[in-house]
Amino acid sequence: MGLCLKYLPPDARFLGNKYVQQEFRLHRNIKNPLHLIGFIDSWKDYLKGIENYAWKEYKIESVKVGKMSDEQLYQVL
Numbered sequence: 001m002g003l004c005l006k007y008l009p010p011d012a013r014f015l016g017n018k019y020v021q022q023e024f025r026l027h028r029n030i031k032n033p034l035h036l037i038g039f040i041d042s043w044k045d046y047l048k049g050i051e052n053y054a055w056k057e058y059k060i061e062s063v064k065v066g067k068m069s070d071e072q073l074y075q076v077l
Contacts, residue, residue, distance in 0.1 A: 008050065 008016050023043075030036045065073070 027035075027039050030039065
């Protein structure tokens with residue numbers, strides 16, 4: 001969450017912090033190692049994007065969109 005404070009504009013920090021907190025709570029008890037690796041890799045990509053200010057131009061890959069559940073798609077929109 002520290003990166004949200006450092007790199008995101010003030011109006012996006014609240015949303016960014018809440019999103020990060022919620023995602024980590026939801027994935028706190030992951031048992032499947034492949035899910036855990038995917039979760040960690042996704043967050044590493046997210047952090048790189050924030051550090052490089054790439055979040056301003058971020059586009060989700062169509063392959064990733066195709067794998068999203070209805071709930072995930074709703075969150076993105």
